[in-house]
Amino acid sequence: MLAARIQFALCFASCATVFGSSADAAIRVVTYNTACSGKSIIAPTAGFDTLMQGIGNHQLAGNAQPIDVLSLQELDGTQFTLGNSATLPFIVDQLNAIYGPNLYAADTVKDPTTGGTGGGPNGLVYNTSTIQLIQAKVVGVASGSGAARAPMRYQLRPVGYGSEADFYIYVSHYKASSDSTSKNRRNIESTTIRADADALGPNAHIIYSGDFNFTSGRSETAYATLIAPGNGKANDPANPSNTWTNSSTFRALMTESATSCNIRFDFQFVTDAVLSQYGVQIVPGSYESFGNNGSTTFGSSVYSQFSTALPDLTNRLQVLQLLTAVSDHLPVVADYAVVLAPCPGDLNNDHVVDDSDFAIFAGAYDALECPANPAPCPADLNHDTVVDDADFVLFAQAYDALLCP
Numbered sequence: 001m002l003a004a005r006i007q008f009a010l011c012f013a014s015c016a017t018v019f020g021s022s023a024d025a026a027i028r029v030v031t032y033n034t035a036c037s038g039k040s041i042i043a044p045t046a047g048f049d050t051l052m053q054g055i056g057n058h059q060l061a062g063n064a065q066p067i068d069v070l071s072l073q074e075l076d077g078t079q080f081t082l083g084n085s086a087t088l089p090f091i092v093d094q095l096n097a098i099y100g101p102n103l104y105a106a107d108t109v110k111d112p113t114t115g116g117t118g119g120g121p122n123g124l125v126y127n128t129s130t131i132q133l134i135q136a137k138v139v140g141v142a143s144g145s146g147a148a149r150a151p152m153r154y155q156l157r158p159v160g161y162g163s164e165a166d167f168y169i170y171v172s173h174y175k176a177s178s179d180s181t182s183k184n185r186r187n188i189e190s191t192t193i194r195a196d197a198d199a200l201g202p203n204a205h206i207i208y209s210g211d212f213n214f215t216s217g218r219s220e221t222a223y224a225t226l227i228a229p230g231n232g233k234a235n236d237p238a239n240p241s242n243t244w245t246n247s248s249t250f251r252a253l254m255t256e257s258a259t260s261c262n263i264r265f266d267f268q269f270v271t272d273a274v275l276s277q278y279g280v281q282i283v284p285g286s287y288e289s290f291g292n293n294g295s296t297t298f299g300s301s302v303y304s305q306f307s308t309a310l311p312d313l314t315n316r317l318q319v320l321q322l323l324t325a326v327s328d329h330l331p332v333v334a335d336y337a338v339v340l341a342p343c344p345g346d347l348n349n350d351h352v353v354d355d356s357d358f359a360i361f362a363g364a365y366d367a368l369e370c371p372a373n374p375a376p377c378p379a380d381l382n383h384d385t386v387v388d389d390a391d392f393v394l395f396a397q398a399y400d401a402l403l404c405p
Contacts, residue, residue: 025158026063027130027280027336030055030290031071031209031268033173033329036087037120043076043090047322051331053098054319059312060286060335066099069156070125071209073149073173077113077120091125103129109136111171113149122152122171122210132157134166140192147189148175151210153196158280158338164378165338167280168200172210174222183220186213190225197232197271203348203378205279207336208234208269211329217246217264226269234269237287237334252294257328261292262299266332278340286335291323302330345398347378353398361387361395 034044056066075085088106095104105128111121126133134155142150151172158165170193175185197206214220226234227242236242244250246263255266266289274282295308302309303320310316323330345353347360364379364387379387381394 025130025160025338026065026283027068027158027338028056028060028065028333029069029071029169029207029209029268029336030067030331030333031073031171031211031266032331033073033211033266033327034087034091035074035327035329036076036085037074043087045326048091048326049094049098050315051319051322051326052095054310054313054315054322055290055331055333056098057313058290058310058333060288060333061283063283063286063335064312065335066127067095068127068130069169070095071169071171072123072125073120073171073211075120075123085121085123087120088123088125095125099127103127105133107133107136107152107154109138109152111138111150111152112142119149119173122149122173124152124154124169124171126156128159130159132159139170139196140189145188146185147172147192148185149173151189151193161338161340164340165279167205167207167274167336168197169207169209170197172208172212174211174213176213176215178215182213183216183222186220186222187225190222194225194228194230194232198230200231202231203273203277204231204271205273205277205281206232206271207274209267209332211265212267213265215263218242218244232271235272235275236267236269237282248298251296251298252292253289254292254298255289255330255332258291258303258324258330259301259328260299261296261302261330264289266329268332268334274336278346279338280336281339283335283337286333288333290331290333291320292330344381344394358395361392365392 036044052067057064075087077085092104092106096102104125107124111123113119113121134157137153139151139153140147142148151170154169156167156169157163172189172193174189175182193208200206208226214223238253244253244264251261253264254261256263268287270282274280291302291309293309296302296304296306301324303324307320310319313319345357347357361379379391381391
């Protein structure tokens with residue numbers, strides 16, 4: 001029975017082994033405010049396809065690849081031919097025209113908005129050859145006193161992987177303006193998102209993306225709420241020390257507007273798990289405000305004779321010009337790698353197989369089945385939703401081999 005198996009496994013506890021990990025696949029994530037709402041613009045301005053292809057051709061930390069996940073804000077909200085927004089079919093068609101038919105798709109869950117208080121909905125487009133959409137969820141309620149557009153949460157899985165590689169991306173467009181009421185509404189949205197994210201547990205791999213409209217920079221209460229300690233604590237890959245301000249010192253981080261770049265509104269924040277735990281991890285040095293490398297004067301256009309941005313693109317000047325025409329925001333781009341443990345025995349992702357891992361396994365075995373939690377149960381090693389003898393065999397082999405294969 002289990003007691004005998006416990007004794008067997010414990011005999012290896014003093015031989016815990018530190019082991020490496022293997023990285024495979026890369027996921028390019030982009031967040032972009034398309035500025036389609038409120039202008040009777042169903043589709044982004046001409047040149048959107050060239051801009052998207054430029055993002056795919058651009059090297060981030062030595063890697064170039066097509067977009068895998070496109071987080072979108074300010075979509076057209078007047079027509080809903082694809083469930084969420086009439087803008088989405090256009091974007092899907094544009095990407096499929098570049099990379100091949102039926103490759104890209106859009107989520108169709110409608111993001112509710114409050115109309116005139118906040119513009120169009122958020123949405124998501126993804127590469128079906130690399131990303132599987134597991135779940136789409138509306139977070140909170142859009143209102144005239146809180147979030148103007150209810151943030152969306154998407155659970156995604158890299159194609160070819162199991163649930164151990166799942167990650168979540170929140171897509172948000174916070175309330176704009178610098179008055180105290182708008183700032184308070186932004187914090188209400190941050191608080192709602194954090195409550196939802198914290199419930200996913202400490203090991204959830206989460207990206208917070210979108211147009212956050214932090215008019216006061218890092219001094220915003222909404223920003224402090226996102227980076228506060230807890231399961232869903234947000235980290236800023238571009239400025240881990242949280243010292244950035246909307247100033248010339250940090251001009252390479254500015255994303256608004258493309259013609260007078262002087263404020264940072266658009267972000268990709270990540271949880272601790274995305275920095276250091278097995279699963280989807282951000283590639284160091286890959287985060288950037290696309291088209292802005294800080295070479296132009298603070299508050300000036302990214303399309304400038306002084307810009308040295310995007311030197312790897314043969315059509316860099318065309319792309320820089322399009323950035324000032326397609327939207328008033330700059331896209332924020334980053335690459336993520338899928339890094340999985342080579343051994344199933346490391347249940348808490350601390351790179352060591354020891355008593356703490358066995359305690360997790362034994363507790364799950366006693367429960368007989370995985371707890372009802374959005375995050376997968378790490379003790380279910382064969383992914384059959386039950387922790388039983390078959391899982392124990394895999395766990396014991398990790399100890400028995402001493403070194404993970």
